Amino acid sequence: MRVMKFGGTSVGSVEALRSVKQIVEATTTQVIVVVSALSGVTNRLVEMTRLATAHDTSYEAMLPELVERHRAIIEAVVPRESQGSCMRVVNTFINESLSSSLGLLAANDTLAPEMAEAAADAIVSHGEVLSSAIVACMLPRCKPHFAPAFIHTTDDAEGRIVDWADTERLVLKEFKGDLTRVHVTQGFIAADSRSGVKTTLGRGGSDYTAAILAAILDAEALEIWTDVDGFYDKDPRANPDAKLLPQMTYEQAQALCDAGAKVIYPPTIAPVAQRGIPVWVKNTFNPGAPGTRIGPIPSDSQVISD
């Protein structure tokens, strides 16, 4: 089994989603597809949260734009016979669930900080719920899952962390022994293990969701599908002579992520490194490119020097 995570740009356009479908359909093993929100959508949801908190109802005008963004994609990538049901899901999530969470913030001056935080998390989590609904409607015979049912968080002195014991138990219950070939779930979104209230793994956290699943289910590989060919030795936008790194160790990848390389969310590396699961960074827009492999270095190949 492999876990394939598709980021915001990989699910953010018709062209990208067509490529996602081909990539998933070309696999021969069991896969868990983990998706981010459509590119830009989480930022919009954060902005809507800000407006609602300030009792500025101009967020209401942003709801139809959100429906339209998802509708245009559904019309292009979802089989015709499923478009109606997929659109009903999108409409319900935006016009009922999202709209009422925003309304709660907008109408209340005196929300306790925990309530306001819970409302904000519930609002931003809609991005992944919507994108995963589209991807699940697009992929024939896949099984959709709801990540907050099995990715659980708790709070320690430093803030929110993954509740590993609870998450491990729930992930095994959700996936172990299920032979469905293609599973689809959301990155980023979770729930508090005690209260069940929606939480998130932090901005960029979809990679982490995928790593958690790969580690607990002992996946043969974690694939991070993004919009660049892999890791480079220098920032390729600023340095035209930057070279793609075909492989690197977990330590090298961790160091680059910690230094601000935007390719992978930093907490992603540790869970897969502990279990020696290889990570591939691949380009949805150039799937034939070899990408970067992170992991134990095969003995017959050369290690990149530090």
Ligand code: ASP
């Ligand atoms: N959609 C979330 C974000 O924009 C999570 C992710 O994309 O990894 O931060």
Ligand code: MG
């Ligand atoms: Mg990302």
